[in-house]
Amino acid sequence: MIGKYRILLPVLSLAVLLAAVFYLQPRAMSYFGLNLLFNLAVPIALATIAQMMIIMVNDIDLSIGTFVSFVACVTATFVNETPLLGAAILLASIMVYAAMGALIHARQLPAIVVTLGMSFVWAGLAVLLLPSPGGASPGWIRTLMTVKPPFVPMAVVACVLIAGFTHILIMRSATGTLLRAVGGNTQAVVRAGWSVIKLKAGAYALAGFFGVLSGMCLVGLTTSADANIALRYTLLSIAGVILGGGEFVGGKVSPVGAVIGALTLSLAGSFLSFMRLSPDWQIGAQGAILILVLAVRLIFARNGSRWKEAKNG
């Protein structure tokens, strides 16, 4: 799992799963079918990218699911009715994310606890905004999410765009390299004269930004929101990052892999319903698929190290 081969496994697992879906349900192999399969993957992919930003700096965000739910509630109410105020709220919530990153670094707090605490805060705010499911999607987001580009469905185009943009941002830009360095070796970054607190705040702000995008996309697809709409995103996003070849420590992440990981996970859901698997087992089967991919990854890693040993004699 070194270097450029990191991306190989996520691509393979997505391909295998996609082939299985097409085999079970050939009608899915169409513009409409693909759109249906991947529609809900767009917000999951964005949430996974958000999670990746946090994992990149060696932390973990257990609040992303409630945050996306909160954003969805804001989008379905304020952004819809008073766009300016709505935008201000979303901007403020990104600032809160940045502040959270700064606080975690400044006081050396465990991110897992702070984000768990924040998940209560977001959930509370979401309940205050929308005590019962409701609200409406702003027209322009709805239009954006249901646009029908020629040849390739919107969902696929969106995922490619997300992957491309974040790849340039994280893997190719100077800022991205610095951010990954914080995860790789914080001490070295400090010695080189950078302000780690600013970088961490930046990484968290990016996570907040992609979380906001995720929530807005989600409302565009579902046309309404409720306070629990995206709770499962927390676990899905962590799993997506790992499936995509990311690692919990060391700033080793792959934006393209993360998007593919998110696609794989949401495809797994469709695959299972095509298998006519009882809904009772849907969650369990997602867990099983996750375990399976991790097992395959282990085989890859073993072969990789054996190959390296052989090469080094």
Place this chain on the structure above:
Amino acid sequence: MANPVTSSILQLPKRPWFWAFVASGITFGATYALTEGSGSSELISAALTFATFSAIVGIGQMFVITMGPGNVDLSIPATMTLAGTLSLKFMDGSTALILPGLGIALFVGLAAGMFNYLLIRLLRIPPIIATLSASFLYQSLAIWWNRGLRIKPPEALADFTTGSLAGIPNLTIVGLLIAVASWFILQRSIFGRWLSAVGQNTRAARLSGIPVEAVKAATFIGSAVLASLTGYLLASFSGGAALNMGTEYLLISIAVVVIGGCSIAGGNSNVPGIWGGALLMFLVVSMLNSYGLGAGVRLILTGTIIIAIVAAASGRKGSA
């Protein structure tokens, strides 16, 4: 004679668990002042009962967290639900089956803990992701097993879990016994020394001949068994297992460990703090309740208070 006593009292504020109890006391005082003392004995008894559930899962989580960064058991809620569901379905309200039912619950914990450990060991994946994936499986198993049917616990068991002895809830007695046993294991037994050593420096621990893998296995199994026991007790206490009954205990189990003054980086834990943290978590929620706040505000304040406590607690360690 007086000297060691006074000096140990003066030492109290330096104990990592001290502040959790102080904060619990303040929270209780604030609630007491608001309600002008009415219902304070009910509050204490409710706090002791509900804190028991948090304390038992918290102790399991504490053992796991002691092993160092990345070691967290995220399968606690699912294990609780699975154990509660399976054992209540098995007992089916029959008093004669109470003990076999407990056996089934504990067996679920044992199996879940072994499965968690095997995933970590065989797939070499971080415990967070291993216990997370496993928890999906447990959750599905629980859903499939009883399809959301709510089966009442046997009468005698329900009476035991809701009853009390000399003013102390029975559950609290169970919880305190577990805490004492855990304190002994952590602070006085060779296993506890091994565990702390693993948490402080796994490599050094392995080189000094500590059976690191056995310690890990025992810790994950222990955490799952405690979670399954909590699931069994909670389901009996609340009149039946619900599929979401474990959900809130994910946050609580981690929060009580941190609030209780254990190091999240591992290697340095204490048991009394778990009880302090568990009491505090319940008292905060009930204080906010008695101020008549809505669910939304209550959630926001709970989250803010947790973060504030954690920020304050870690600052204390930094200055010492």
